[in-house]
Amino acid sequence: MKNQSLSQRRVLAATSISYIVVILDTSIVNVALERISNALHTHISGLQWVVNAYTLAFACLLLSGGTLGDRWGARNIYLAGLALFTAASALCGFAPDLTILTIARVLQGVGAALLVPCSLTLINHAYPDPGERAVAFGVWASCGGAAMAAGPLVGGLLINMFGWRSIFLANVPIGLLGVWLTWRVARDKSEAQIRHLDLSGQLSLIVALGSLITVLIEGPVLGWQSLPILIGIAVSIASGGLFLVIESLRDQPMLPLSFFGNGLFSGSVVVTMVSALIFYGLVFMLSLYFQQVRNYSALQTGLSFLPLTAMVTFGSMISSRLTKKYGPRWPVAVALGLYATGFFGLLPVTADSPYWMIALPLPVIGLAAGLITPAATTALMGTVEKSRAGVAAGVQNSSRQTGASIGVAIFGALSVAIHPFNASMHTAMWIAAVISLAALLIWWLTAISNHR
Structure with missing residues (x-):
């Protein structure tokens, strides 16, 4: 019993540590945009590739990561993914030009796509008791939420002290620790009913x-x-x-289209993608605004994001309670309404606006982002059988990363196409608000149809 408990702690520690660095890398790079631009002589389109190379590879391969874990063992694929992510982080830290940095970011995304679904499988195997498993998943998810909230501030501190390359090199010792912990975990058996790689x-x-x-x-x-x-x-x-x-x-598709026959499943995927699109698009645009328009340092930029990121964590903490009490329909609907309110609140912001004008709407947007993910996950997982829960979770995670990639691409394109920057930011906030309201309508219609 003692050995089992020790093994469980090793699994939870290893998977939580790796999840922290994976989530950190979705947001931490944004506070380094100005430094990377100056060091590697690139403009907004190049910066978009630095951000998106990671999330795009993550989104594309996430659905296959779990299948590989089923075929060759979750521990083996998890180790391979973590080792690749760690090596790619080192390559990012020493990248001499934009091309190498972008390639290294792609490799980071591949590693993340391998280790994230397999980390869930490892936790699932390590904790056979449903109650303990729920607590373990809660710890794992909380680590990700904390990492996303702390990303801009941690990035700002590292860049301020050691330069922009440190945000990637800091992953290396953490990744090696995760590899060492996982190496001591017992090998798992591959699934008896193996899914074929599509x-x-x-x-x-x-x-x-x-x-x-x-x-x-x-x-x-x-x-x-x-x-x-x-x-x-x-x-x-x-x-x-x-x-x-x-x-x-396909008999065994990587994306079972039959899932989308359920309106609530489709609505959950839509709101998850929309939330990631507008949230990460905003983070990218605000990073440019803080660093290029207001001339903030990386540390000042990280601190400026605190009203946004802190509320993401708070929203995630209360979302489960609200969903348990009211069901997922109302928390998601309220969150989408809050998104629209927050983006409308950012419309008056200009280059000369006092910081409080930016800071006031940010907690509203952060609260919306925090509320949506747990509630939409609950709704989505409630539409599929337990035997297909892993595939359904993969679809949702992939939609989130896809939304993040599209959001950065769209908001970045607006920054390039519309001048001055204030005008492009104003347009982006209008688009984000309208998309939020459209998603609210879609969610309400799909949730009502399922409720009936």
Whole structure:
């Protein structure tokens, strides 16, 4: 019994540590944008690739990460993912130019896509008791929430003391600690009923999302009617359609389209993607605003994000209680309303506005982001059988990373296409508010149809 308890603690410690660095890397890089721009001589489109290379690879491969864990053992794939993430972080830290940094960020995303679904499997195997398992998942998720909230501030402190490369190099000792802890965990057996890897579906998804993000980032630079952009649009549409056809014909698809026959499942995926799109798009745009318009240092930028990120953590803490009491419909609806209110509150902000004008709407947006994820997860997981819960969770996580990539691409494109920056930010806030209200309508309709 004592050995089992020790093994459980090792699994929880290893998976929580790795999840912290994975989530940190979705937000921490934003406070380094100005430093990276100056050091590697790049503009907004290059910075978009630095941010999006990670989330795009993460989103594209997340659904296959769990399948690989089933085939070759969750511990083995988790270790491979963590080792790759750690090595890629070192490469990011020593990258001599933008190309190498972008490639290294892609490798980080691949590593994250392998280790995140397998970390859930390891916790699931280590804690057979449902009550203990729920507590373990809560600890794991709380580590991710804390990492997202602390990301900008931690990044600002590291950059202020050691330079921008330190935000990547700091992952290395943490990653090595995670590898050491996982190495001491007993090997798990592969699943008796092995899911097949959907290679053609995976490839078509990579092409579809990759070409879409490329079009959104490079469109303002090359021109929306230029031949490369028109080809990119065609490739994205064709490969996206091909992906849907492949998934509809597969016996074991990486994305079971039958899930979307349930309105509540579809609504949960939509609001998860929209939340990530507008939240991470805002973080990217505000990072540029703080650093390039207001000339804040990395540390000042990190501190300026505290009203936003602190409320994300608070929202996550109360969301489960609200969902348990009222069901997921009302918390998600309120959160989307709060999103719209917060973005409308940012409309009057200009280059010369006092900081309090920015700080007042940020907690509202942060609270909305914190409320949505647990509530939407509860709604989504309640629509599928327990045997398919892992696949459903993968779909939701993938939609979140996809939304983040699209959000950074769209908000960045607005920054390039519309001048001055205040005008592009004003347009982005309008778009975010309208998208929030549209998502609210979709959510309400899907939630009502399911309630009936």
